[in-house]
Amino acid sequence: MTPPHLRATSPPMSNIPSKEQILQWITDNPGKRSKRDIAKAFGIKGAARIDLKRILRELQEEGHLEKVGRTYRDPDKLPPVTILSVQAPDDNGDLFARPLEWHGEGVEPRVLYTPRTADPAVGQGDRILAKLFAVEGSDAEDHQYTAKLIRKIGTNPRKILGIFRKGAEGGVITPISKGSDKEWQVRAGDTHGAKDGELVEGELAGPKARMGAPRARITTRVGDPGAARAVSLIAIHEHGIPDSFPNKVVAEADAAKPAGLTGREDLRDLPLITIDPADARDHDDACYAHADEDPGNKGGHVIWVAIADVAHYVTPDSALDREARKRGNSTYFPDRVVPMLPDRLSGDLCSLHEGVPRAVIAVRMVIDARGEKIGHTFHRGLMTSVASLSYEEAQAAQEGTLSERTAPLIEGSIRPLFAAYDALKIARAKRQPLELDLPERRIELDDAGNVTSVAFKDRLDAHRLIEEFMVLANVAAAETLIAKRTPLLFRVHEEPSPEKLEALREVAASAGLTLAKGQVLQTRHLNALLKAAGEDTSELISISTLRSMQQAYYNPENFGHFGLALKSYAHFTSPIRRYADLIVHRALIAAHGWGPDAKIDGLSPDEIERLEDTAKLISGTERRSMVAERDTSDRYLAAYLSDRVGAEFGGRISGIARFGVFVKLDETGADGLLPMRALGQEYFHFDAEAQTLMGADTGTMISIGDRVLVKLAEAVPVTGGLILELLEHDGKAPSRGSGRGARKGGGRGRGKPPARRKVSASKARKTKLRKKQDRSRP
Structure with a gap:
């Protein structure tokens, strides 16, 4: 039966089609969308064209069609990553x-597939996972999207x-994997087109050759193995990241289907929006407040x-689950x-794209005027995001700079979010989590993988x-599961160890500050220390406080979260990217008994039994990812600075070791090493x-x-190392000292512990060093 809103509003002439017939015809004939094409198809002539x-105008007003130039199309959008079925080539190939x-109510959009040189061949009937790009201007009359291949569905070639x-x-490819x-x-x-000696990516191209070696097809020329573009690939293999x-x-x-409304609450009327970085690859959280x-x-x-x-x-113990774990x-x-x-989930079915129904687990929280949570409930539902905004868009709208995208959202979505945040700030100030608001570095790359700029990200409200x-x-989430006595993984952050805390006290004392003993350490004590630090010592106290912190980890037992000043904390908000x-x-799901599938997709007995092992894993x-990401950033920065060897940079000392001093450069945030030999012609005692470090001759601290x-004396992209020379320390050129502490032959001294040892032990070390120097003479 035809829905009432798709019937003609007045008795049509016998040759005038219904709204439903028009929409069906446009769907069946995606290349013919103009009024003239429609009239010709239904034999409409003369005055009947007015009807x-x-x-067509009524279909536009009802939102079923959108007029672009002289053609009509559906206004609804496709998700940016989706599965497509390839059709037969047209007359132009x-x-x-x-x-x-x-999910649109009108005409299905037309998508032009635009292959790249290295893409495998696809043909009629193939299913592909593709990245979509909306078409603007006159081209939109022929097709509304272009598609770039991510991969063919049903194929998963081995990569090298x-x-x-x-x-x-x-030729041959020699793998770099250990x-x-x-x-x-x-x-x-x-x-x-690969050249000899280039780093390349390839994929299995067929069965083994006659000599038994597998055959590969090169898909990407990375280029020079020491170039910036190769850095992340090398880190992936170096750290064993699958x-x-x-x-x-x-x-x-690939077999997964979009979740429907069965067993879920319908949350599609809530004006939820996502706010993410402008280049976000996925959207796993959406918010709404009132x-x-x-x-x-x-x-x-x-x-x-x-x-x-x-x-x-x-679901538990599926192939997807085992790989994710x-x-x-x-x-x-x-x-x-x-x-x-896999991208079918992370970039598509589990990503809360604008205008697309997606399955969610949502929490409704009530806070009072002071930002204290006074109640919450969890819901398993189906939602549709009304907008995907960047942080910059949301911030600009709140500050009064509206765009076409944000103007309709300002009163119903954006301002209420910031009003709720204002209340939460009051509760945060009372709780006093650790206020280490350290700048975050952003490395910008061009299409070739070269670093174009390094800047610090703005921290917006x-x-x-x-x-x-x-x-x-x-x-x-943590409170609910504790109340329901359901096992879970907590996010644990323990307070600093006594040794690290004592070291922090000594650093504070050297700066004329005090971190009192004899009390249970709380984050408010550290915040007070950070606040008391003056301009000259704030960097010292911030770095030292950060280094005193323990590494956060996962555990089935709850030991609280020291840094956030919370008794119970669990990670709930990023299941696309974190197994915890x-x-x-x-x-x-298990605690609430949601739906008929609670025993299928809820926490299983086997998972509960191995929670401790999962937490350790x-x-x-x-930690592996953190090290790989840090190493990659260091190598990119070394590549970026390699053409500026000899340039001068300001910075602050960020670390001290027996072999030298680490300096964080102001401009890029890169860390370089000042070797002991660069500090002056004297020994430095290391505490x-x-x-x-204290100079043995001059007392320089x-x-x-x-x-x-x-x-900058040297930049080594392969290792990420930066070697520096000291020009000034606290505005003064480095002292040469008397030379008494220097090695014979003009070498610089190496740091030694402060003189708190027995004289005999000191003499023994000096004798050993003198013999070593004598042996090294020409």
């Missing part, structure tokens, strides 16, 4: 594709990273936080992401708003507890936080 024009997931060695007929000595043969037509998914995992992801209408909570707010329901798609988390590099889940909402939701969050989602994978002017 056709009226019906172009390949068009149709989306398999379309290695050095290409050119041969008479093609322990892999097998070469891959490349036929002449599969080299992608970067390709097994076939069974990909097959499970003033509490309860007269008993005057000035209070209701906050909704909706998180992608990854547990619906990744092994990876533990996604790893983020400046030029790529190694995801925890929009960033802090989302952080506070996520913290509140994480607390709610997926465990918490499953625990919530994913705490380790998190590990106070983190200082070098401490963390001191200002220095340095010259």
Whole structure:
């Protein structure tokens, strides 16, 4: 039966089609969308065209069609990553594709497939996972999107990273992976133009050749193995981060279907929005807030936080689950992401794209006027994001600079979010989590993978708003599961060890500050220390406080979160990229008994039994990713600075060791090393507890936080190392000393512990050193 709103509003002439017939015809004939084409198809001539024009206008007003130029199309959008079915080539040889997931009420958009040189061949009937780009201008009359291939569905070729060695007929790829000595043969037509000695990415191209070597097709020329573009790939292999998914995992992801409303609450009327970095690759959280209408909570707010329901798609002990657990988390590099889940999930079904229905687990939280949470409930539902905003867009709108995107959202969505955040700031000030608001570095790359700029990210209120909402939701998850006596993984951050705390006290004392003893340490004590530090010592105290902190980790037992000043804390808000969050989602499903599938996608008995092992595993994978990300950033920065050897930079001392001094450069945040030989013609006594060096002859004291002017002597992109020369320390040129402490031959002294040892031991060391010097003489 035809829905009433799709029937003609007045009795049409016999040859005038109904609205439903028009929409069906446009869907069946995507290349013919103009009024003239429609009139011709239904034999409409003369005055009857007026009735056709009226019906098309009504379809526009009802939102079923949008007029672009002289053609009509559906105004709804496709998600930016989706599965397409490739159609037969048209008369011009172009390949068009149709989306398999379309939620619009009108005409299905037309998608032009635009292959790249290295893409494998696709043809009619193939299914592909593709990245979509909206078409503007006159081209939109023919097609509304272009599609770039991510991969063919049903294929998951094995990948390889290695050095290409050119041969008479093609060549070979020698893998860079540790322990892999097998070469891959490349036929002449599969080299992608690679040159001898280049670092390349390839994929399995067919069965083994006659000599038994596997055959590969080069898909990407990375170039010079020492170039910036190779850095993240090398880090991935160096740290053993899994970067390709097994076939069974990909097959499970590809077989997944969008979750429906069955067993869920309908949250699609809530104006939830996502706020993320402008270049976000996925959207796993959405927010909405409004003033509490309860007269008993005057000035209070209701906050909704909706998180992608990854547990619906990744069930316990499935191939997807085993792979996600092994990876533990996604790893983020400046030029790529190694995801925890395949792109079909992470970039599509589990990403809360604007205008697309998505399954979520949401928490509704009520706070009072002072930002204290007074209640919360969890819900398993289906939502549709009304907008995907960047932090900068949300901040600009709140400050009064509106755009076409944000103007309709300012009163109903954006201002209420910031009003709720203002209340949460009051509660935060009372709780006093550790206020180490350290700048975050951002490395910008061009298309070739070269660093174009290094800058520090602005910290906006929009960033802090989302952080506070996520913290509140994480607390709610932990409290709910504790109350329901359901096992979970807590996010634990213990207080500093007595040894690190004593070292911090010594550093504070050297700066004329006090961190009192004999009390239970709280974050407010550290905040007071940070606040008391003057301009000259703030860097020293901030770095030393950070270094005194323990590493956060996951544990089935609750030891609280020291840094956030919270008794109970769990990770709930990022299940796309963290396995710990997926465990918490499953625990919530089991605790609430949601739907008929609670025993399928809830926390299983086997998972509960191995929670401790899982906690250790994913705490380790998190540290692995952090090291890989840091090493990659160091190498990118070394490559960026390699053409500025000899340039002068200002910086602050960020670390002190027996072998030298680490300096953080102001301009880029890069860390370089001042070797002992660069400090002056004297020995420097190293005090590990106070983190200082003292010149044996001049008494020069070098401490963390001191200002220095340095010259870049060497930049090594392969290792990420920067070697510096000291020009000035606290505004003065380095002292040469008397030379008594220097090695014979003009060498610089090396730091020694302060003179708190026995004289005989000191003499013995000097005698040993003198003999060593004598042996080294020519």
